[in-house]
Amino acid sequence: MTHLEAENLASDYLEGELEQAQRADFEAHLGICSECRGLVAGVRRAIELCRAAEELVPAPWLASKILLATVGQRKPTLREQLASLLRPAFQPRIAYVVGMAVFSFSIFINTAGLNLRNLSLQDLDPRAWVYKANRTGHLLYARAEKFCYDLRVVYELESRFRKFRAQPEKQQEEAPSNEAPPGRSTDRKHPGAFQLASNSTSSKPLPRVADVAHPVSLKGSSIR
Amino acid sequence: MEQDQELVRRCLDGENPAWEGLVCAHSRKVYNLCYRFTGRIQDAEDLTQEVFIKVFQTLRSYDSAQGTFSTWLNRVARNHLVDHYRRTRKDRVTSSLDDDSTPLPELPSTRAAPTASVESRERRELLQAALDQMSPDLREAVVLRDLQDLDYQEIAQVLGVPQGTVKSRINRGRLELARVIKRMEGMRGRAIDL
Numbered sequence: 168m169t170h171l172e173a174e175n176l177a178s179d180y181l182e183g184e185l186e187q188a189q190r191a192d193f194e195a196h197l198g199i200c201s202e203c204r205g206l207v208a209g210v211r212r213a214i215e216l217c218r219a220a221e222e223l224v225p226a227p228w229l230a231s232k233i234l235l236a237t238v239g240q241r242k243p244t245l246r247e248q249l250a251s252l253l254r255p256a257f258q259p260r261i262a263y264v265v266g267m268a269v270f271s272f273s274i275f276i277n278t279a280g281l282n283l284r285n286l287s288l289q290d291l292d293p294r295a296w297v298y299k300a301n302r303t304g305h306l307l308y309a310r311a312e313k314f315c316y317d318l319r320v321v322y323e324l325e326s327r328f329r330k331f332r333a334q335p336e337k338q339q340e341e342a343p344s345n346e347a348p349p350g351r352s353t354d355r356k357h358p359g360a361f362q363l364a365s366n367s368t369s370s371k372p373l374p375r376v377a378d379v380a381h382p383v384s385l386k387g388s389s390i391r
Numbered sequence: 392m393e394q395d396q397e398l399v400r401r402c403l404d405g406e407n408p409a410w411e412g413l414v415c416a417h418s419r420k421v422y423n424l425c426y427r428f429t430g431r432i433q434d435a436e437d438l439t440q441e442v443f444i445k446v447f448q449t450l451r452s453y454d455s456a457q458g459t460f461s462t463w464l465n466r467v468a469r470n471h472l473v474d475h476y477r478r479t480r481k482d483r484v485t486s487s488l489d490d491d492s493t494p495l496p497e498l499p500s501t502r503a504a505p506t507a508s509v510e511s512r513e514r515r516e517l518l519q520a521a522l523d524q525m526s527p528d529l530r531e532a533v534v535l536r537d538l539q540d541l542d543y544q545e546i547a548q549v550l551g552v553p554q555g556t557v558k559s560r561i562n563r564g565r566l567e568l569a570r571v572i573k574r575m576e577g578m579r580g581r582a583i584d585l
Contacts, residue, residue, distance in 0.1 A: 178562040209569030216518050216572065217537035221511065225422040226436065233414050233440050237447040238407050 168196040173203045177210045278303050395460035402450060414443060417461065420539065421468050427534045428472045428527075430519045438475060442468045458548050465541070465549045469531060476527055521571040529564035536561050 279296040401409035426435035535546045547554045
């Protein structure tokens with residue numbers, strides 16, 4: 168292989184496009200020719216330099232400049248106009264305000280007892296809204312009050328039953344201590360015994376839960 | 392590629408957003424091609440704009456059966472660059488007598504370390520200076536192949552010559568580029584690391 172032949176095949180050799188026999192010839196020539204070795208190394212370096220070159224980024228206004236020079240000032244489409252109008256609504260603070268407004272509106276609708284699917288002229292009267300809102304508010308308040316009252320009654324009943332249930336056990340435990348200890352006066356009763364006695368004097372048949380709760384529930388039943 | 396065809400079709404139907412899509416998708420490649428031919432940012436911007444104006448005016452002449460839009464665009468750009476080269480040859484000779492060492496303008500900064508940035512700039516300047524010294528025929532072949540990453544067939548379509556000629560030009564171009572780089576590094580007194 169001559170220098171000229173090797174020179175002509177330098178790119179094909181570096182891109183791996185030589186056939187096996189041709190490649191062997193080429194490499195054999197490189198083995199004995201330092202000039203061609205230097206040449207191939209130089210070409211390889213030039214290719215690497217080109218491939219390593221960074222792609223330049225044009226100025227951001229270049230595309231706008233081209234568009235202006237070709238299609239002129241572009242008229243935004245309806246979709247883009249809508250998007251630009253709605254864009255501020257997606258900011259967090261605006262979204263929060265809109266969310267709160269919707270929430271308040273839904274509360275108002277519920278309180279006023281409006282059915283949005285079946286709106287009548289009467290529903291649009293603000294006096295009807297106030298009347299319904301007032302009624303709903305009072306009903307809510309009365310239900311809450313009744314609920315609290317019921318809770319109090321149940322709690323009181325529970326505590327009384329607990330007390331009654333504990334009484335016989337206490338009586339049994341404290342029965343032996345009723346005998347006076349030697350060397351002491353028997354006039355004074357044990358505080359526990361006194362309580363038992365006092366309880367026993369007022370011991371009546373235990374009232375039923377229904378009997379106790381009945382008047383209370385009757386009181387609140389008118390609200391339901 | 393199919394996306395380009397679709398954008399071209401919509402452009403021809405008068406949809407401006409489609410044209411915008413084409414400009415955004417291809418302006419970078421055209422800009423780089425122009426920069427490699429001229430070596431000046433300002434010229435590259437002006438030429439890119441001129442190329443797209445030409446494309447806009449002649450878009451109806453694009454035939455998808457003859458190749459991709461990208462290849463057609465490269466051909467239009469290359470022809471425009473050759474015209475520009477011929478048009479400004481006289482001016483260039485005159486200006487080169489006045490000022491032979493026009494510094495390259497500052498390119499967009501990178502986030503690399505300062506040393507790496509300096510080396511990168513040196514490489515870029517060396518490559519551009521070497522390309523500027525090559526003959527236009529060989530330079531365009533090397534730019535299209537090694538910088539724009541086109542294959543032989545595409546380059547043949549862009550240049551309008553057979554593939555054999557393309558291969559030959561690329562090989563001769565690389566040999567010339569290697570010689571120029573070697574000479575320039577000899578003048579600098581050191582080789583630049585890749």
